[in-house]
Amino acid sequence: MTEGGTSEFPLEGELQPPMANGEVLFEEPWQGRIFAMTILLHQDGLFSWQEFQDELIEVIGRWDAVNDETRQYEYYEHFSVALKTLLNKKDLVASGELSRRIDEYASRPHGHDH
Amino acid sequence: MSSSEASVRAEALESLLIDKGLIESDQIDQTISLYNERVGPMNGARVVAKAWKSTEYRQRLLEDGSKAIEEFGFIGGQIDKLVVVENTASVHNVVVCTLCSCYPWAVLGLPPRWYKDPAYRSRIVREPRKVLEEMGTVVSGDKLIRVWDSSAEIRYMVLPELPLEWSGLPESDLAERVSRDSMIGVEILAAPEDA
Numbered sequence: 150m151t152e153g154g155t156s157e158f159p160l161e162g163e164l165q166p167p168m169a170n171g172e173v174l175f176e177e178p179w180q181g182r183i184f185a186m187t188i189l190l191h192q193d194g195l196f197s198w199q200e201f202q203d204e205l206i207e208v209i210g211r212w213d214a215v216n217d218e219t220r221q222y223e224y225y226e227h228f229s230v231a232l233k234t235l236l237n238k239k240d241l242v243a244s245g246e247l248s249r250r251i252d253e254y255a256s257r258p259h260g261h262d263h
Numbered sequence: 264m265s266s267s268e269a270s271v272r273a274e275a276l277e278s279l280l281i282d283k284g285l286i287e288s289d290q291i292d293q294t295i296s297l298y299n300e301r302v303g304p305m306n307g308a309r310v311v312a313k314a315w316k317s318t319e320y321r322q323r324l325l326e327d328g329s330k331a332i333e334e335f336g337f338i339g340g341q342i343d344k345l346v347v348v349e350n351t352a353s354v355h356n357v358v359v360c361t362l363c364s365c366y367p368w369a370v371l372g373l374p375p376r377w378y379k380d381p382a383y384r385s386r387i388v389r390e391p392r393k394v395l396e397e398m399g400t401v402v403s404g405d406k407l408i409r410v411w412d413s414s415a416e417i418r419y420m421v422l423p424e425l426p427l428e429w430s431g432l433p434e435s436d437l438a439e440r441v442s443r444d445s446m447i448g449v450e451i452l453a454a455p456e457d458a
Binding site: 177180190205206246247 | 279
């Protein structure tokens, strides 16, 4: 069992909310946005679900292979890496272009960094 | 990566996609609320309740899950092929995706956190009885446990056993009592002999 994850599965059953209330899908807003972008781009026909799935399997497979139990399993990090890899492969968003935009955003004066 | 870095990366990607005209910000908001509000395990629960009430529907559901749920008009997609597996007096079914996190979104919403956890993904195959026990679900020793490994092409949903004491309830009441976990197969509904 991995350490650190506070809501790993033994707790889940007990803490499960009444099902008609649905459930908290995303722990942080960015996770929902990455998820939604993936769905929308797929729906627009820019890639097949299988293609995305293959990327995700690869990313998660690499993570599993390292098997460092001190790290938390961050599903949406993997989701995000898979999307970026696929967009780069499809020549939709080049990795370099994305890195530049990230640097630009990260160096903004307010908020966003620690 | 810290969550603030992740957030900046997501924001950067979103802005690039918007600049390129591949996506609109409003669409993202709409998609998120769609999944938050309208896609969830309540859909699967309606299917289960109907199958409990109608032998004819139950047969169709077990024969061809994707076709049988068409009449509900669920959104959510990612169901090329839905296979419904039935719990019986002799078999208990449980669903996993050992490769990543394939899950029948249209009927169950998005997967719970533990479903995506490597511990569940690997251990449920090797020692299902033990993992189920750790999750508070004791499957009686005379039942066979079948583990179904989902893929991008085939998604599984469990049709739980109808607890005897619920058999007189109307379909709509039943639908409210079917839990998400029972449709993944990690919970047995209203196990009466539970101490």
